[in-house]
Amino acid sequence: MIWEILLIFGLVVLNGVLAMSELAIVSARPARLKPLERRSRGAAMALRLAEHPGRFLSTVQIGITMVGVLSGALSGATLGLRLQGWLVANGVPADWAATLGVGGVVVAITYVSLIVGELVPKQLALRNPEAVAIRMAPAMTVLSVVAAPVVWFLERSGRVVLWLLRARGAGSAKVTEEEVHLLLTEAAEGGVLEAEEREMMAGVMRLGDRTARALMTPRHEVDMLPLDATGAEAVAAIRRIARPRMPVADAAGDVVGVVLLSEAFHVVSRREAVDIRALLHEVPVISDQTGALDVLQILNRSQHHLVLVYDEYGHFEGIISSGDVLEAITGAIAASDSDEPAMVTRADGSLLVAGWMPADEFCDRLGLPRDIAGEYDTVAGLVLHQMHRIPELGATVTVEGHRFEVIDLDGRRIDKLLVSRQPD
DSSP states (O other): OHHHHHHHHHHHHHHHHHHHHHHHHHHSOHHHHGGGTTTOHHHHHHHHHHHSHHHHHHHHHHHHHHHHHHHHHHIIIIIHHHHHHHHHHTTOOHHHHHHHHHHHHHHHHHHHHHIIIIIHHHHHHHHSHHHHHHHHHHHHHHHHHHTHHHHHHHHHHHHHHHHHTTOOSOOOOOOOHHHHHHHHHHHHHTTSSOHHHHHHHHHHHHHHHOBHHHHSEEGGGOOOEETTOOHHHHHHHHHHHOOSEEEEEOTTSOEEEEEEHHHHHHHHHTTOOOOHHHHOBOOOEEETTOBHHHHHHHHHHSTTSEEEEEOTTSOEEEEEEHHHHHHHHHOHHHHSOTTSOSEEEOTTSOEEEETTSBHHHHHHHHTOOGGGGTTOOBHHHHHHHHHSSOOOTTOEEEETTEEEEEEEEETTEEEEEEEEEOOO
């Protein structure tokens, strides 16, 4: 009887090993296994098994089914009958002994199978799926080779059933942007990433979705040198702007190039007259609908790391520098000046938000869908999209459970907004 118990317990353990291997290889992340592929044979085998999940799952299911059938047969045919005979010998009626004998053995083996054969192995696999997958992959590979004929038949049978259910075509295994954000959040909560690192990675992902219009410093915020300025006027304007690269505008307001502060300083240091035209440098011109990644490539190729943004009508809209791209990555809140922060949390929990804050960053921080801003790039544009009109001071609109109130206008431009959470 002891050998029979040990045999059944061994089958239960084998069932647990198969269940643990199945969950580990399915749950293991290829991104973590691929760096180990050259150094670890198990990692390479785990990746190959994961490439054909249908074949691998069929192999494991064959093993689990055989183990279940054998353990069930042994428990009823051997241990159940032995327990029944022991109960009869101790004065239990034959009918009750048959029920208690087989039933008791089945209940006991079912309990052990759930704990040892399912729950504990699967919990171990979930704790470190990559390590378990690397260790179990060689044995699973051998098992898949041995069971190949049966697996082939089962795989074809499964495809026929899927075809009858109209589940045709390959399944999608693409990682979505929402899943990446979830992984970043989990990594930050688990202490793998610092909060600043998580925000920077999220900023890189937002960057790919933006256009030049969302990155640029708009025209009304750009200080420009007049092209026809005299020497004294040019020196006064350069002292006032004092930026490394200063745009130059002609009489019509079109930007014709940039002047470098370092070159202007050298001219002044030699006590020569400053000639804006002589110091002028050309810079690339792009459309306001150019993708952010394309803008980044153009900036890298540009000698002065500056581009001019024009709309479809040929009107100058703003400029983009490498600093604007860095601000988009680090986030408006981290990069904003202390005089005008992008977002401030008030004592009552409401938010004081600058109209120029990027809409995608604002939506990410509040957990709002990005499409509520429409085609606009700022929080001010988000409000315009929801109101469908130019708002007046004090105008309000409620979006996704948040109340937006215009509390400051700069002409017709929305300068400040008060955002508060509405009760459900």
